[in-house]
Amino acid sequence: EDPERLARFEARVAAEDKIEPNDWMPEAYRRTLTRQISQHAHSEIVGMLPEGNWITRAPSLRRKAALLAKVQDEGGHGLYLYAAAETLGTSREALVEQLLSGRAKYSSIFNYPTLTWADIGAIGWLVDGAAIMNQIPLCRTSYGPYARAMVRVCKEESFHQRQGYEIMLTLARGTAEQKAMAQDALDRWWWPALMMFGPPDGESAHTDQSMRWKIKRFTNDALRQQFVDATVPQGHFLQLTFPDPELRFDEASGHWQYGAIDWEEFRQVLAGNGPCNRERLEARRKAHAEGAWVREAALAHAAKRRARRAA
Numbered sequence: 355e356d357p358e359r360l361a362r363f364e365a366r367v368a369a370e371d372k373i374e375p376n377d378w379m380p381e382a383y384r385r386t387l388t389r390q391i392s393q394h395a396h397s398e399i400v401g402m403l404p405e406g407n408w409i410t411r412a413p414s415l416r417r418k419a420a421l422l423a424k425v426q427d428e429g430g431h432g433l434y435l436y437a438a439a440e441t442l443g444t445s446r447e448a449l450v451e452q453l454l455s456g457r458a459k460y461s462s463i464f465n466y467p468t469l470t471w472a473d474i475g476a477i478g479w480l481v482d483g484a485a486i487m488n489q490i491p492l493c494r495t496s497y498g499p500y501a502r503a504m505v506r507v508c509k510e511e512s513f514h515q516r517q518g519y520e521i522m523l524t525l526a527r528g529t530a531e532q533k534a535m536a537q538d539a540l541d542r543w544w545w546p547a548l549m550m551f552g553p554p555d556g557e558s559a560h561t562d563q564s565m566r567w568k569i570k571r572f573t574n575d576a577l578r579q580q581f582v583d584a585t586v587p588q589g590h591f592l593q594l595t596f597p598d599p600e601l602r603f604d605e606a607s608g609h610w611q612y613g614a615i616d617w618e619e620f621r622q623v624l625a626g627n628g629p630c631n632r633e634r635l636e637a638r639r640k641a642h643a644e645g646a647w648v649r650e651a652a653l654a655h656a657a658k659r660r661a662r663r664a665a
C-alpha cells in the first residue's frame with residue numbers, strides 16, 4: 355500500500371474526519387468494517403427471532419403493539435446496516451449468504467431462548483441496554499455511513515430499553531409469581547448480556563487496530579464496566595438480586611466489581627453450540643427460502659420498468 359496515501363488516511367482519522375465510501379482506505383480497514391457492520395446487521399435480523407416468539411402471546415394489546423413496533427425497528431436496523439456495509443463493496447446477497455451458510459457471526463446473545471414473558475422485559479432492559487452502551491460511541495466511529503446509521507438506531511434502542519425496563523418494573527411490583535418470573539429472567543440473561551461486549555481486552559483480536567482507526571472508541575472491558583455501573587442500581591430499584599455473589603461496590607474506584615465471566619460458555623455459543631444456534635439459523639434459512647418469490651417478483655418488476663423506459 356502506498357505509504358503516502360496511508361499517511362493521509364491516518365491523518366484524516368486522527369483529525370476526526372469521517373471516511374466516506376469513495377475515499378481511499380486500507381484494505382484491512384475495509385475488511386474489518388465490513389465484518390463488524392455485517393455482523394451487526396445479522397444480529398439485528400436474528401435478534402428479531404427470540405422476541406418474535408412472544409408477539410402472539412403478549413399479555414395485552416398495548417404490550418403487543420409496543421413489541422411489534424420494536425421487532426419491526428430491528429428489521430429496519432438490519433436493512434439500514436446492510437446498506438451501510440454495501441457501501442464498502444460487498445453485496446447484500448453475499449453478506450446474507452455468509453450468515454445462512456453459518457460462516458458469519460452474529461451476537462452470541464440471540465442464541466438463548468425466551469422462556470417466559472419476563473424474558474421480553476429482560477431483553478429490553480439488559481440486551482438493548484448493552485446494545486446502547488456499545489452503540490452510542492459508534493455514533494462517532496470513523497466511517498461516515500456507519501456513524502450516521504448509529505444515530506438513528508440509538509434513538510430507537512433507547513425506546514426499546516425503556517419498554518423492557520417498564521415490563522420488569524410492572525412484574526417486580528406485581529404478584530409473588532410475577533416477581534419470581536422477573537427474577538428468573540434476570541438470573542438467565544445477566545451473564546449472557548455481559549458477554550455481548552466481546553472477549554476480555556487481553557484476548558480481543560481486533561480491539562487495538564480498531565481503536566487506532568477510531569472504529570471502536572472504547573475497549574470491550576471498558577464498555578462492559580460502564581454497563582455494569584449503569585445497570586446494577588436499576589436492578590436494585592426493581593428489588594431484584596443479581597446472580598453474582600461477588601458483585602460489590604468498590605468505593606476506591608467508584609465501580610461495581612463483578613465476578614468471573616464463564617468464557618467457556620461464550621466460546622461454545624460462538625462455536626455454534628449455544629442453546630438455540632441451530633434453531634435460529636434454521637429459521638433464517640426457511641424465511642429466506644420462503645421469500646424467494648418476493649425477490650424474483652421485485653427483479654421481474656424492475657426489468658419490466660427498465661424495458662418500458664428504454665422503449
Ligand code: FAQ
Pocket residue numbers: 389390393394395397398401402428459460461462463477481482485488549550551552553557558559560561564570574624
Ligand atoms: N457474539 O476482537 P473482538 C443488537 C467475535 S446488539 C458473537 O473483540 P470486535 C440490538 C468478534 O466478532 C448486538 N461474536 O471483535 C438488538 C470476533 O470474531 P471474528 C450486535 C462476538 O469486532 C437488541 C471475535 O469474537 N451489536 O443487535 C461477540 O473488535 C435487542 C473477537 O472479538 C453489534 O454488533 C459476541 N458477543 O469487537 C437487536 C455492535 N463478541 O469477526 C435485537 C457492533 C465478539 O474475528 C434485540 N459490534 N465476537 O470472527 C461491535 O461493537 C464489535 O464488533 C464487538 C466485538 C464489540 C461486538
